[in-house]
Amino acid sequence: MLEGFVPFPPEFAKRYREKGYWHDKSLAEEFAAVFRQYADRVAFIDRGKAYTYADVDRISNGLALNLLELGLRPLDRVVVQLPNVIEFVFLYFALQKIGCIPIAALVTHGVPGTEMVAYGLDFGGPLSSTQIRAVSSYLRSLEEDAAANPLWRTPLADSNLSGRDLFNMACSRCHGTDLSGVDDVAPALGPGSESVEDSHHRLMTQIADGGDEMPRFGGVLTLEQIEMVVAYLRQVQSGG
Numbered sequence: 295m296l297e298g299f300v301p302f303p304p305e306f307a308k309r310y311r312e313k314g315y316w317h318d319k320s321l322a323e324e325f326a327a328v329f330r331q332y333a334d335r336v337a338f339i340d341r342g343k344a345y346t347y348a349d350v351d352r353i354s355n356g357l358a359l360n361l362l363e364l365g366l367r368p369l370d371r372v373v374v375q376l377p378n379v380i381e382f383v384f385l386y387f388a389l390q391k392i393g394c395i396p397i398a399a400l401v402t403h404g405v406p407g408t409e410m411v412a413y414g415l416d417f418g419g420p421l422s423s424t425q426i427r428a429v430s431s432y433l434r435s436l437e438e439d440a441a442a443n444p445l446w447r448t449p450l451a452d453s454n455l456s457g458r459d460l461f462n463m464a465c466s467r468c469h470g471t472d473l474s475g476v477d478d479v480a481p482a483l484g485p486g487s488e489s490v491e492d493s494h495h496r497l498m499t500q501i502a503d504g505g506d507e508m509p510r511f512g513g514v515l516t517l518e519q520i521e522m523v524v525a526y527l528r529q530v531q532s533g534g
């Protein structure tokens with residue numbers, strides 16, 4: 295038993311074994327039987343490719359051997375940072391097979407004892423799951439091949455974010471949360487700034503097409519969302 299782990303009360307453990315719920319097998323052993331029994335059935339489909347149980351077994355075996363070669367040992371804790379992709383499944387089973395302990399470090403949970411606090415509402419954080427999805431699709435939309443990936447275009451379209459939210463998420467890191475600009479990074483956009491004189495069209499184009507140092511937001515934000523951001527800029531510029 296791992297140190298610090300609270301064991302099941304013995305009378306519960308006894309009952310579960312008597313009723314046949316507990317087989318005293320590791321997860322890897324439990325899954326080995328499943329992999330054998332359903333070998334030819336499709337277990338997962340990811341990005342257009344199907345994987346049978348036999349595939350999952352074979353690929354995770356190979357990965358397990360590679361992980362051992364890398365120096366991982368039974369009872370090592372492994373923090374897996376992968377999105378919802380088939381590689382997560384392979385890695386999860388590979389870790390089970392060599393007795394490593396996968397730590398589920400999700401954005402919602404945070405990582406206790408580090409600066410990565412919990413973001414999910416259920417775990418005491420400020421964001422709903424819809425908002426977390428919006429943020430992670432936004433991050434994906436910044437990846438190099440994002441423009442070619444239809445799934446990552448205008449990822450915030452259904453997010454219900456206000457002009458102010460959008461500004462804080464997409465613009466404030468360069469222009470400052472109070473629009474007062476950041477030295478050597480980006481100009482001020484608030485009251486008294488040059489951008490007060492910019493036409494509506496100029497603002498829309500700057501945001502949609504970007505500039506020398508500014509990324510383009512056309513394809514990331516919808517046209518309506520860019521309008522909302524401009525309306526927010528105008529509101530702050532007029533002291534609102």
Ligand code: HEC
Pocket residue numbers: 461464465466467468469479480481483488489492497500501504505506507508509511523
């Ligand atoms: C990576 C930093 C960065 C981000 C993110 C960024 N900008 Fe910019 N922005 C700049 C820089 C640098 C300039 C100066 C000119 C240029 O490089 O295009 C600029 C210029 C502008 C201008 C023209 C200012 C003027 O005086 O005419 C506007 C308007 C603007 N940004 C709005 C936005 C909005 C709205 C967002 C978010 C949707 C945003 N920017 C996100 C860096 C950024």
